Amino acid sequence: MKPRGSKTQLDMVVESEASQTKHVESVHAELQGLRLELTETLSLVEKMKIELSDTRESEAQALELASKTQKQLEEANATADMLQGDDVKAMEVYKSLSLELEQSRAQEKSLEELVSKLQADLANINEKMVKNPTGDVQVSHEIVENEETKQLNAEMNLLNLEVGQLRSSLEATEARYQEEYIQSTLQIRSAYEQVERTKLESGQREAKLETELKKAKNNIEELRANLMDKETELQGISEENEELTLKVEKNKPSERESELAMGLKKLEHDLAELKASLADKEAQVQRVAKENETLRTEIKKGEIEQSKVNDEAVTMAETARASEHEALMKLGYMTEEADKSSRRAARVAEQLDAAQAANTEMEAELRRLKVQADQWRKAAEAAAAILSTGNNGKFVERTGSLDSNYNRAAGNMASPCSEDMDDSPRKKNGNVLKKIGVLWKKGQK
CATH class of the missing domain: 1.20.1270 (Substrate Binding Domain Of Dnak; Chain:A; Domain 2)
Incomplete structure (x- = not known):
């Protein structure tokens, strides 16, 4: 009966050890699950960090693009200002050329009037010569008048040449002015169109960049919120993990010591039973020895x-x-x-x-x-x-x-x-x- 009791006690020890191992395995499984969740949260945090860095890079690129578009807009405004200055200069040149043209026309009119006067004088002289064909005084007077007419004719020719030159220069200046005016107007139109296009493009880019910036800011805020949540969750998981590890570390030695103590007690009990049985056997041997002693005494009787x-x-x-x-x-x-x-x-x-x-x-x-x-x-x-x-x-x-x-x-x-x-x-x-x-x-x- 005693070995059966020790056997049952050993079975109880084995069952307690199995239950303890199952408990340790369950705790280990929970720790593994927490570690998996921790790795998942860490990978999610790494992904969020990568997305945050990407959004920051996109934000930096958007800011750089906005600065580039701002520079282009400033350059377009500068070119528009330059073209406006060129237009003003061209208008001033046109005004000066128009003044010169008016002055040349006035000179032409005055010269034409002078030529008409000279022609009238020449006609009067010819009429007088026709009326008085004889007389020295009249001849000398006619010679003088002929010389004057020659001079007047020479002056007329010079004036005609100057007028022709002035007309040709005026026509050339008008043609040049027209070409410059057309070119300046075309340049101004193209500049205005470019400015408008750049303004539209810059406005569209600014709108896109603003929307992207808002989205990036919203994403950053969401990522920050998620990151804070994950950090709090990670902190909670780490605290739970530390508590579990502390509990496991506390329970392991105590449970192991209790198991060992129970096992030792049971083994001591079994040993005590075995010693008792051994004492019984020794008592039997002693009884046999006593019987042998009685046998020797009986032999001596x-x-x-x-x-x-x-x-x-x-x-x-x-x-x-x-x-x-x-x-x-x-x-x-x-x-x-x-x-x-x-x-x-x-x-x-x-x-x-x-x-x-x-x-x-x-x-x-x-x-x-x-x-x-x-x-x-x-x-x-x-x-x-x-x-x-x-x-x-x-x-x-x-x-x-x-x-x-x-x-x-x-x-x-x-x-x-x-x-x-x-x-x-x-x-x-x-x-x-x-x-x-x-x-x-x-x-x-």
Whole structure:
């Protein structure tokens, strides 16, 4: 019944260890899940950081593009201002050329009037010459008038040349002015169109950039909010992880120590039971030894009871053999139980080697008891053999006593021999008892 109790206790230890391992595995699984969630949150945070850096880069690119468009707009405004200045200059040149043209036209009119006057004077002179064809005074006067007419004609030709030159220069200036005016107007129109296009493009780009900037800001805010949420969640997970690790670290040694303590207590209980059974076996051996002592005392009582003592010794030897066989059977069963308990104790923990050492010591003690029992068995067999030889001596002694009654003289003559024959089995029995005592002392040692 006791080994079964130790077996149930060991089964309970194994079950508690299995439940503890299941609890540890569940805690380990929870830690693995938390680690997976932590890695997922960290990867999400890394993605958010990458998206945040991308949005920052896009924001920087948008700002750079806005600065470029602002520069282009400023350049377009500068070109428009330059073209307006060129237009003003062209208008001033046109005004100056128009003034010069008007002045040249006024000079032309004055020259035409002078030519018309000279022509009228020349016609008057010719008429006068026709009316007065004779007279010196008139001839000299005519010569002077001819010279004056020649000069006037030369001046007229010069004036005509100047007028032609002025007309040609005026036409050239008008043509150049028209070309410059057309070019300036075209340039101004193209500049205005370019300015309008740049304004529209810059407005569209600014609108797009503003929308993108708003989206980027919104995304940044969302990412920041998500990042804060994830950071808080990560912090909570890390705190939970730390708490779980602390709990696991706290529970592991205490639970392990409690398990080891329980296992040690159970093993100590089993060892106590085994020691008790061993004490019972020792008591049985002591009882056998006491019986052997009583046997020796009965052998010493007298030669008359030697047959009875011999029978009792045989019966005691048989009982000793039976008890030895029973002890061996129980010893085998106990050794099997000890082996089972040692194996279970080894599975419970490696720290229970001391119990196994105790089991080995117990097995050594049981082997010693087995050897001692073998020695007692051999001693009992030797005693039985000696007692059998002692019975034969008694028979001889009895025959000798009959012969002495038949012939007293011969009996008196043979009495020393009979005393010697009586003394020899006693000496043998004493030697046998001494040997048994030596064997008993060796067994105790």
